[in-house]
Amino acid sequence: MDLADLGAAVLADAYARGELSPVDVAEAVSRRIDDEEPRLNAFWSRDDPEDVHRAAHASAERWAGGRPLSVLDGMPVTLKENIARAGIPMPAGCAGVTPVVPAQDAPVTRRVLGAGMLVIGSTVMPDWGMLSSGHSSLHGQTFSPLDPSWSTGGSSSGAGAAAAAGYGPLHVGTDIGGSIRLPGTWLGLATLKPSAGRIPLQAPYLGRVAGPMARSAADCALLMRVLAGPDPVDWTSLPAQEIDWGTDALDPVGLRVGLWTSPGYGMPPEPETVAAVRRVADAIADAGAQVVEVGPWLEQEQLDGVDRFWRARSLADLARLSPDAQARVLPYVAEWARGAEGLSGTDVMDGYAAFAQVQARTVEAWARAGDPDLLLSPVAPCAAPPAQLPMPYPDEGRGMWHINFTMPWNMTGQPAGTVAAGAMPDGRPVGVQVVGRPFDDAGVLRTMAWWERARAA
Template sequence: MHRDAVSTAEGYADGTLTPPEVVAEIQAVIDEREPELNALWVRDDVGGTLEQARASARRWEERRPLSPLDGVTVTLKENVARAGVPMSMGCAGVEPVVPQTDSPVARRCREAGLVVLGSTVMPDWGMLSSGVSSRHGITRSPLNPAWTTGGSSSGAGAAAAGGYGPLHVGTDIGGSIRLPGTWLGLATLKPSAGRIPLHAPYLGRAAGPMARTARDCALLMGVLAGPDPVDWTSLPAQEVAWDDLDLEVEGLRVALWTEAGYGVEPEPEIVATVEDAALRLERAGARVERIGPWLTQDQLDGVDRFWQARSWADYARLAPEQQARVLPYIVEWVSRARDLSGTEVMDAYHAFAQVQSRTTASWAAAGDPDVLLSPVAPGVAFPAEQPMPYPEDGRGLWHINFAMPWNMTGQPAGTADAGRTADGRPIGVQVVGRPFDDLGTLRVMHALAAS
């Protein structure tokens, strides 16, 4: 039985559920499924999690819970720092770093009384959209172990879809929360840049919730969102009614984007699913306007080239024996940056600004819509052993064409589970909100799931 966070928290509040029984149920699921799924890098001591659950139960009995989520379980991606817990970055070539302090995300989970079950796996340096890792091996989809989880929040996605509790935190720099979302049938949110504070802010990077429902994502946002001095990019404090997901569809202005214009164009079945989602909103009173491409292959190639250079710097610092342990696909990818000049690296970096300016201009030209719907990725889940959906001919990142622009503008972007292929593979719809409108994004995600 996969309990959601909302009903679990309500059960704790009214006494129909207790944290120890729920945590024990989830631990039993992990015992059964983890040998096949391979979602966890560090599994926290089971006895320790049960003791935390008992302490939560006492707080609920005494009517002094630390938060509405006291006693609800969560997992954290391994690059979300936890004091004393090694961070390997999914790469066998690096010596894991052991943080001395919690990241803001980990600290807020602890202060809210959530029970952390463990740290979830990721592929090498987070630079693959799959569950393939030189350190962890292959992480597999709970829906079908032959399918990929997506990545780089591969373990978080597998844990969410596999019943390892209702709440999970991933990170996203070009689609790493949303790609597992679409390929595993999840609700996920890459929040606005700065909405959830990071311990290591970086252009485009965000941490966000991964769950089975938009309502659960919203509940976790209530714990994680808000400024923190650790993150100099964090947004100012804002009162957000995260529990209010009611949406007035009448008059909602929706942009529909199904032709990327660069990278790989989406498969017809995916386009049809996105168009059907837009049609459902239109029938409920929304105004839907189709928009065309605004980015070109040059911008995506520049982003790719800069990330190659960044990862080449990490790889080049390793000793030869460490380099030999890095995933061969990653070695081949980063090595393309070996001979780049400083001028070429800076030219590649300028691609990020081009993506930002062109995407912002396109949004304005579309009339500043309330929301945009698009595919999350051009294709559906591919074989679990495959590092990327299109690994040949330099097309490694051609599948992030719909996801990556919103990391650069910092706009909130989530996934809503919207359909299945003939062989049962999930198809998600990407829901992009106006700048800083995380709640509006979640409301549309919730409405699509309910319609």
């Protein structure tokens, strides 16, 4: 197997045994990027391969001397373009803005560099992160390595494409309503939207998290060892906590598992999507878990309120631009944002109040379900939509109707991961969303890893 296709857990063990060198891995990843990037378009800023090569040599020397900075020393990683890296412009995927050039690294960047990881580059995103696809007015289109006619998902589109293409084993995306998990399900990846505050952010706000995107739950868990923990720059970050990030030990016997397949708002899931999730539920039930059906608890008015507030926020971003700059914003995003024109202050605040309604109703529904250890659901109502679409359901005001399964957990802050569960008849991957109790990120990852083993058996 090409070294670019090896997972982080395999590479870390090989580094420790002296069987592989970070230099060889960096060279393999660089070759893969050279081969694939012209057609995929996953990078906003690719680091100089010579700089990466030098960093890999330094890592190899540390491993040889028994002084690695972490278990992930010498591991290639990419960061989404909205994760600050000192001196690297942050255009938020938009051709209309003047990019911010950060003077300092974000906490995520500091942590991966402090762990000796090899930052390969910054990955692309759509305009202001407000699309679930690979479309950007600045970057053009990012394509799926699985099939260029399938959407990558978004807004962590470049990170997802890089993970699926083998641009190293580890990637960091961000998520406010599904932006890590949607590329996860449509590209067949393992991903984690961690608990709110688990990974510190440079600019925290309601619902926003950064999290790992990889090809296995074990690799996501390894990256969490480096990324998790408080930082004073993020006033929302969780206190320091000793967490066992191992993914080998999950005994389903006695677990209470919720199964949520009828959202009650947004788009109803396609039958094949539900069937894939039910296969996972059946497998964990056969292994000794108690699976209970969970009915709808949210209504369309809550999703419409969230959409309305996000439109107003993006309209404010749009209005700050000159007319010429506004004309450079992706037309779909600009038109969507202008849907907030004419809203009163009361309308906008009622939209913001929908976030609290989602929180309260979701927490209440979790309690009614008997405080399950886990909840399983589709990630999205559909498999990857056609690549040319900016959203799975772009017309008739349904732009956000596909985040009905993912968005609630951004509001409650609960951890939610994705892992491949099956495929459509045409081969498009279908993932399952694994939601955990508050702060049980490790339990979500162990469940994902359990399913990976069960699926392979």
